[in-house]
Amino acid sequence: MNPHPDLTSQVIRSLGWLYLALCAMNLVWTFRLGKAKASVAALAVWSSYCTALALLAMVHLTKFAEPQNFPFFMPLSIKTQIDGLANPVIFFAVSTLLFIAMIVLREWWTKPTIAWLILNAAILFMALSMTDYDFRQIVGKPDNVPIVAMLFIVGFFTWLFFSRAVENDRRIALGKPTVEKEGDEKVLVWPDLVYSEMICMIALTAILVIWGVVLQAPLEDPASSVKTPNPSKAPWYFLGLQEMLVYYDPWMAGVVLPSVILVGLMALPYIDFNKNGNGYYTFNQRKFSIITFLFGFIPLWIGLIILGTFLRGPNWNFFGIYEYWDVHKLEVLNNVNLSEYFWIRGLDQPLPAAGADASALVKTLAILKREWVGLAAVLAYLLLLPPLMAGTIFQKFFVKMGFVRYMVLANLILFMAALPIKMVLRWAFNLKYIVAIPEWFFNI
Amino acid sequence: MSIGEYIRDSQIWKSIFRHPAPYDRRNRVVVMLTNFFLHLHPVSVKKQGIALSYTWCMGGITFFLFLVEAITGVLLMFYYRPTLEWAYNDILALRDVTTLGIMREIHRWGAHAMVITVWLHMYRVFLTGSYKPPREFNWVVGVLLLVLTLLLSFTGYLLPWDQLAIWAITVGSNMARATPFLGHEGPGAQILNLGGYDLITNASDARFILLGGRFVGEATLNRFYILHCVAIPLVVSLLIAIHFWRVRKDGGISQPL
Structure with a gap:
């Protein structure tokens, strides 16, 4: 018998309950549409969808003699297609495109019906994917369950933000007060606030207890300093940083860039000079700050956590969501330093080097000569770009912010952009290091 | 006179609660001003300011989870x-045989949830522009609390002393080795030497200070335990107090001007 069956009777039954829950969700949705006097055609479509889900659930919940022959599963052709597309380049390209679409199409996808359809599609995709053994292994790992939940929660709150912002922007354009301004009357904290706090606390306690009963907290084999697991992963919330290790050395990915993130977050209120959008949701009044923050939070922070958790397997290789985590998967890595590109491939010379018995000064000079292109590029990036941007695209900012604030902003943006830039350079040119001085542990 | 009235009229009751029951408007105001636990709140708020769709309640949930972690954590510390010798076995026993061993699952899941809710709280505060003047400094305090939440979770990750714990901490703390100047494999560390002796070695660098050794071992377990149960919670408690105080002083839940 197959030790790794895609379909077992237990999986099928659990999926039955999931479809039943989805059916219940859609019943509520259909009833609400009915109350809101939706058209008969729309109600008919939603009712038939609910019926289909109910039937699907029944089929799953009914005993089935041969689970491996169960007719509802993710087709192999789709699995192969999705796995074939799985690599960091496509992951990053798709998440960037989705990010742009999210902003450009915000008035379309925040409509309740569209958002509801997206949610349904996401749940159905998850449910179908659960019929795959390897997918279940990754998603069902106890420590990964909160991350799956986080995906849906972050999605929900992003939708909530955009729908509120779209509504407010429409009102502002018409010269009307925002939603937040409308309910201006004051209420007493007792009972209006303390009661909702109480209900919230009780609900949370119940959720935590049920979560603790249903799902056991992860506990693996006792610690052993000789048995290194493959892959060795940091706690899930640091996996974005661990993913950066692919592109930068630990001193950058693990120390400098996280510090820049923290300093940047703390500096945020002092460099955002825009007085609008304080105390209400809006997009149009704060386009620059919201796009920058969302880019950092969604594709870079959350996106890289997803990548590091679900798609990085043994030896930190990239695996598709339905792919078996094969320890022996080989990925050819022949990355080249910028200095090698310049001296060996460009000028057809050996890398400059000092003799073994040369003095420290001569050795240092030889290293600097070897790496001068990369050093010049990094210095130009950090020193020339800020004034250049101040004169061109950021001219308005520079005038309004003054020198110090502008320089802080420019440097933060450059550091944030450094990650995608290095990613693209790696994928396009197999570039390993821009500056490679392993003698001083100084690789960029 | 009903029993309830009799109790509320007694000397004992009146000595504990400094106000009459909040049945009428006046006493609903008084209760907020005279009760220790309630006086964190203002007496009245704008209706939209406390709407769930506006605040997401994520700051409050994070604080509640902090309390849950503190209570379950103290209970776990008894065991x-x-x-x-004992760390892994104790966790195993908590899972399999100990009464109320579920405290460990709640503690673990609550910790994960707290990391997520603290991010979402920051997300909401950013999206409503609530970091703008006069609340700039409270945002900074909030960022510090976010970092400390991650550190609490990171130090707690080691305590079960299983494979997940030791290797996650090894991977995480290996970064410290590469700290510029302060890590023995970081750029600039070679410059710091006296008469040919390196000041920064694998027994004196940032990673050594963090782990209390050259690798994740018993000294690390002790160090992380104290950080997790005493040192960081103390700092967090202080910062939470400042954070809440500043929310009140800076004008309450943010509102359109």
Whole structure:
């Protein structure tokens, strides 16, 4: 018998309950549409969808003699297609495109019906994917369950933000007060606030207890300093940083860039000079700050956590969501330093080097000569770009912010952009290091 | 006179609660001003300011989870011993045989949830522009609390002393080795030497200070245990107090001007 069956009777039954829950969700949705006097055609479509889900659930919940022959599963052709597309380049390209679409199409996808359809599609995709053994292994790992939940929660709150912002922007354009301004009357904290706090606390306690009963907290084999697991992963919330290790050395990915993130977050209120959008949701009044923050939070922070958790397997290789985590998967890595590109491939010379018995000064000079292109590029990036941007695209900012604030902003943006830039350079040119001085542990 | 009235009229009751029951408007105001636990709140708020769709309640949930972690954590401390000999066995026993061993699952899941809710709280505060003047400094305090939440979770990750714990901490703390100037494999560390002796070695660098050794071992377990149960919670408690105080002083839940 197959030790790794895609379909077992237990999986099928659990999926039955999931479809039943989805059916219940859609019943509520259909009833609400009915109350809101939706058209008969729309109600008919939603009712038939609910019926289909109910039937699907029944089929799953009914005993089935041969689970491996169960007719509802993710087709192999789709699995192969999705796995074939799985690599960091496509992951990053798709998440960037989705990010742009999210902003450009915000008035379309925040409509309740569209958002509801997206949610349904996401749940159905998850449910179908659960019929795959390897997918279940990754998603069902106890420590990964909160991350799956986080995906849906972050999605929900992003939708909530955009729908509120779209509504407010429409009102502002018409010269009307925002939603937040409308309910201006004051209420007493007792009972209006303390009661909702109480209900919230009780609900949370119940959720935590049920979560603790249903799902056991992860506990693996006792610690052993000789048995290194493959892959060795940091706690899930640091996996974005661990993913950066692919592109930068630990001193950058693990120390400098996280510090820049923290300093940047703390500096945020002092460099955002825009007085609008304080105390209400809006997009149009704060386009620059919201796009920058969302880019950092969604594709870079959350996106890289997803990548590091679900798609990085043994030896930190990239695996598709339905792919078996094969320890022996080989990925050819022949990355080249910028200095090698310049001296060996460009000028057809050996890398400059000092003799073994040369003095420290001569050795240092030889290293600097070897790496001068990369050093010049990094210095130009950090020193020339800020004034250049101040004169061109950021001219308005520079005038309004003054020198110090502008320089802080420019440097933060450059550091944030450094990650995608290095990613693209790696994928396009197999570039390993821009500056490679392993003698001083100084690789960029 | 009903029993309820009799109790509320007694000297004992009146000595504990400094106000009459909040049945009418006046006493609903008084209760907020005279009760220790309630006086964190203002007396009245704008209706939209406390709407769930506006605040997401994520700051409050994070604080509640902090309390849950503190209570379940204290209970766990009665049982768990942070030594190589006992740490793993105690967690195993909590899972399999100990009464109320579920405290460990709640503690673990609550910790994960707290990391997520603290991010979402920051997300909401950013999206409503609530960091703008006069609340700039409270945002900074909030960022510090976010970092400390991650550090609490990171130090707690080691305590079960299983494979997940030791290797996650090894991977995480390996970064410290590469700290510029302060890590023995970081750029600039070679410059710091006296008469040919390196000041920064694998027994004196940032990673050594963090782990209390050259690798994740018993000293690390003890160090992380104290950080997790005493040192960081103390700092967090202080910062939470400042954070809440500043929310009130800076004008309450943010509102359109």
